[in-house]
Amino acid sequence: MAGKSQDKVQQEASIQKNQVLEDFRWAVTSRHASLMGRKEVFMGKAKFGIFGDGKELAQVAMARAFQKGDFRAGYYRDQTFMMALGELTVQEYFAQLYAHTNVEADPASAGRLMNGHFATRFLNEDGSWKSLTSQYNAAADVSPTAAQMPKLLGLAFASKLFRNNKGLKDLSDFSVNGNEVAWGTIGNASTSEGMFFETMNAAGVLQVPMVVAVWDDGFGISVPQEFHTTKGSISEALIGLQRTDTETGFEILRVKGWDYEGLIQAFESAGQLARESHVPVLLHVEEMTQPQGHSTSGSHERYKSKERLQWENEWDCILKFKEYIISSGFATADHLDEIEGEVKVEVKRQKDAAWLAFSGEIKVELEEVLSLIRSTAERSSRKILLLQLADDLKKTINPIRKDVVSTVRKILFLIRGEGEAIKKDLKDWYSQLQEKNFDRYNSHLYSQTAAAVSHCQVIPAQVNENSPLVDGREILQAFFDYTLEHNPQFFAFGEDVGKIGDVNQAFAGLQSKYGEWRVMDTSIRECTILGQGIGAALRGLRPMAEIQYLDYLLYGIQLLSDDLATLTYRTKGGQKAPLIVRTRGHRLEGVWHSGSPMGMILSSLRGMIVCVPRNMTQAAGMYATLLQSDEPALVIECLNGYRLKEQMPQNIGEYTVPMGIPEVLREGSDLTVVTYGSMCRIVMDAAAELAEIGLSLEVIDVQTLLPFDTQGIIGQSIQKSNRVLFADEDVPGGGSAYMMQQILDNQNVYSYLDAAPQTLAAQAHRPAYSTDGDYFSKPSVEDVVEKVYQIMHESNPKKFPAL
Numbered sequence: 089m090a091g092k093s094q095d096k097v098q099q100e101a102s103i104q105k106n107q108v109l110e111d112f113r114w115a116v117t118s119r120h121a122s123l124m125g126r127k128e129v130f131m132g133k134a135k136f137g138i139f140g141d142g143k144e145l146a147q148v149a150m151a152r153a154f155q156k157g158d159f160r161a162g163y164y165r166d167q168t169f170m171m172a173l174g175e176l177t178v179q180e181y182f183a184q185l186y187a188h189t190n191v192e193a194d195p196a197s198a199g200r201l202m203n204g205h206f207a208t209r210f211l212n213e214d215g216s217w218k219s220l221t222s223q224y225n226a227a228a229d230v231s232p233t234a235a236q237m238p239k240l241l242g243l244a245f246a247s248k249l250f251r252n253n254k255g256l257k258d259l260s261d262f263s264v265n266g267n268e269v270a271w272g273t274i275g276n277a278s279t280s281e282g283m284f285f286e287t288m289n290a291a292g293v294l295q296v297p298m299v300v301a302v303w304d305d306g307f308g309i310s311v312p313q314e315f316h317t318t319k320g321s322i323s324e325a326l327i328g329l330q331r332t333d334t335e336t337g338f339e340i341l342r343v344k345g346w347d348y349e350g351l352i353q354a355f356e357s358a359g360q361l362a363r364e365s366h367v368p369v370l371l372h373v374e375e376m377t378q379p380q381g382h383s384t385s386g387s388h389e390r391y392k393s394k395e396r397l398q399w400e401n402e403w404d405c406i407l408k409f410k411e412y413i414i415s416s417g418f419a420t421a422d423h424l425d426e427i428e429g430e431v432k433v434e435v436k437r438q439k440d441a442a443w444l445a446f447s448g449e450i451k452v453e454l455e456e457v458l459s460l461i462r463s464t465a466e467r468s469s470r471k472i473l474l475l476q477l478a479d480d481l482k483k484t485i486n487p488i489r490k491d492v493v494s495t496v497r498k499i500l501f502l503i504r505g506e507g508e509a510i511k512k513d514l515k516d517w518y519s520q521l522q523e524k525n526f527d528r529y530n531s532h533l534y535s536q537t538a539a540a541v542s543h544c545q546v547i548p549a550q551v552n553e554n555s556p557l558v559d560g561r562e563i564l565q566a567f568f569d570y571t572l573e574h575n576p577q578f579f580a581f582g583e584d585v586g587k588i589g590d591v592n593q594a595f596a597g598l599q600s601k602y603g604e605w606r607v608m609d610t611s612i613r614e615c616t617i618l619g620q621g622i623g624a625a626l627r628g629l630r631p632m633a634e635i636q637y638l639d640y641l642l643y644g645i646q647l648l649s650d651d652l653a654t655l656t657y658r659t660k661g662g663q664k665a666p667l668i669v670r671t672r673g674h675r676l677e678g679v680w681h682s683g684s685p686m687g688m689i690l691s692s693l694r695g696m697i698v699c700v701p702r703n704m705t706q707a708a709g710m711y712a713t714l715l716q717s718d719e720p721a722l723v724i725e726c727l728n729g730y731r732l733k734e735q736m737p738q739n740i741g742e743y744t745v746p747m748g749i750p751e752v753l754r755e756g757s758d759l760t761v762v763t764y765g766s767m768c769r770i771v772m773d774a775a776a777e778l779a780e781i782g783l784s785l786e787v788i789d790v791q792t793l794l795p796f797d798t799q800g801i802i803g804q805s806i807q808k809s810n811r812v813l814f815a816d817e818d819v820p821g822g823g824s825a826y827m828m829q830q831i832l833d834n835q836n837v838y839s840y841l842d843a844a845p846q847t848l849a850a851q852a853h854r855p856a857y858s859t860d861g862d863y864f865s866k867p868s869v870e871d872v873v874e875k876v877y878q879i880m881h882e883s884n885p886k887k888f889p890a891l
């Protein structure tokens with residue numbers, strides 16, 4: 089200090105004062121947004137509210153340490169952080185509370201998520217990447233507690249890759265030498281989840297630039313800390329992760345949620361350590377409060393003691409911040425009151441603007457429809473009733489879209505028997521509204537960009553009589569070799585993927601050829617393998633995450649379902665994570681190595697592509713398609729196919745297999761069997777046997793279950809054969825029932841059927857061990873033969889007598 093000029097000292101003091109007052113402004117802005125938000129819910133203007141009050145101070149400190157290019161994966165308390173970064177206006181905050189369906193109004197979720205789910209937009213409207221290093225990035229939030237953690241690992245891991253994999257050094261829109269920190273936030277109670285512990289361990293092993301801030305307010309809704317965490321403290325419980333002079337690990341810091349200077353210092357040093365040295369940091373922020381309780385669902389007075397409530401009042405971080413500012417001489421109490429007064433007016437102004445914008449759109453629709461109903465009523469025989477419905481609609485307090493649409497639908501039903509001229513205006517208006525509402529509520533389950541799988545170029549595999557016969561796994565190996573050479577953003581990882589090149593050797597030799605940053609081993613942690621992939625894909629890389637066996641996908645299905653599969657939908661195209669999940673399933677052995685839980689997958693992964701290649705030639709072509717696209721996918725290779733012989737295509741790496749286009753494997757006229765994966769071979773064998781008694785089967789491999797037969801190929805086959813059987817290895821009512829539903833609901837085949845459509849599945853239990861266990865559990869050639877024969881018997885018992 090002694091050597092500094094007076095000017096310099098004054099400048100530093102004024103910078104600090106400006107900073108402190110700016111932070112104060114953000115803290116109280118956020119607090120008043122919380123207070124007003126709660127009232128909006130109780131007034132019936134929003135359905136549910138969860139707010140960030142009590143967590144403000146730590147978040148302004150985190151925003152100070154957060155830099156352009158960094159990523160946040162957090163949860164519903166982070167509004168102050170987002171506001172202080174400049175990534176969330178108060179108006180946007182309220183737009184989400186009201187569920188305003190406009191991307192401009194609510195850039196995080198276009199009204200699709202309840203309030204407190206934050207996100208920035210990573211993509212331009214056409215789906216191309218923005219420059220992520222020039223902006224602050226918040227990965228789109230999810231509600232399940234701790235589900236933000238696995239992708240946080242991936243966001244941090246990407247920095248590690250960008251720093252160490254020289255092939256990525258030119259991707260300056262995604263990283264600058266891996267200097268980006270991934271910041272996570274999580275509530276103290278949520279640290280009890282397995283995902284949290286799995287992520288922490290993996291981050292310690294991988295040494296990635298990840299800072300995890302735990303917002304500790306001593307409760308998880310009503311349940312106090314002693315029920316959540318060993319020793320009542322997550323930083324105490326995790327002390328074994330602490331790095332030492334000789335061992336790598338975590339840096340663990342503790343700070344109080346009301347201590348402004350402590351928070352600023354802690355976040356700054358955590359950020360610096362992670363950024364420069366890629367050391368993960370656990371930042372335990374203790375003594376936080378929750379002034380309004382957990383959410384609008386109930387009062388915290390039900391479960392907090394009087395003493396606790398009083399302590400929370402006294403140790404409120406904004407109160408403490410005020411005391412600090414005044415005692416440090418940065419401002420007087422009057423000045424702070426003045427700022428708070430201004431803030432209150434501004435928050436109210438933006439809240440009102442958000443409401444006006446939200447309700448204004450609905451009002452326009454309501455006025456339009458009222459005038460249409462009235463003019464329709466003039467022409468209708470149900471005039472009085474229609475005018476009454478219009479009147480009721482007009483009287484609705486805080487009308488929503490449902491009020492408008494349900495009235496229109498009721499009226500269209502009432503006047504169904506009247507002439508077209510009477511109904512036309514209302515019907516036309518409604519059909520236009522349906523399109524708009526589809527865009528508002530139902531669009532973007534899948535990519536809507538030029539890189540959607542449906543737009544990928546189809547290049548057939550080239551095989552001729554000279555193409556060598558090789559093991560299936562060698563086709564995959566050749567494909568991965570080609571892709572590692574030609575696509576620097578591609579990398580593959582999973583249990584046993586690195587050194588031995590996966591348990592079936594499709595990556596054999598490729599780690600030594602391309603290095604440990606391209607083909608790598610991981611620990612046994614399916615959930616965070618997937619999270620690692622999601623986070624890396626969010627940052628522009630093309631990861632292939634391997635789940636060793638399909639049966640173990642269950643460890644990660646929640647993450648795929650809640651996070652990856654909903655990502656495009658819940659951000660309305662604002663983010664993408666085109667992760668490819670590779671796994672192998674169907675036939676092998678026993679209860680845990682031969683499952684085909686396709687019904688479970690199909691029900692939970694809408695939003696992802698699901699490929700079920702029957703062999704490795706098809707699998708390689710599917711991977712090529714997926715790598716051209718911007719959609720996340722699950723590919724299930726056939727466990728028993730790696731050693732089966734296939735011809736090596738000449739254009740390996742280049743040919744593609746289109747998604748949603750079934751392939752007719754055998755033409756026939758008596759009955760269509762629709763199947764996929766390992767069952768293709770079984771059905772083809774059955775078809776050969778049945779041909780011997782003059783029965784002609786058409787066998788169709790659907791190839792992908794999501795999307796499913798987008799061109800109606802199966803329907804066309806049924807028009808010809810008039811009979812259909814859907815066969816797979818899932819439980820009854822699983823994948824086979826799904827295929828039947830798709831065809832019956834979408835392809836209008838009912839009138840072409842001469843026999844009831846049927847399914848053939850495995851037994852309801854998982855398969856018993858060994859070859860006999862398989863035979864008596866899963867569909868066999870005999871099962872297919874007998875099932876088909878039975879259908880034919882019912883059609884023509886004379887020609888096909890009972891067995």
Ligand SMILES: Cc1ncc(C[n+]2csc(CCOP(=O)(O)OP(=O)(O)O)c2C)c(N)n1
Pocket residue numbers: 165231232233274275276277278279303305307308309382
């Ligand atoms: C997997 C899952 N289980 C339960 C819930 C319901 N829930 C929402 S918030 C919450 C408490 C979380 O407490 P904490 O992690 O301490 O965060 P805080 O809300 O106190 O900030 C619970 C149980 C959920 N969202 N997800």
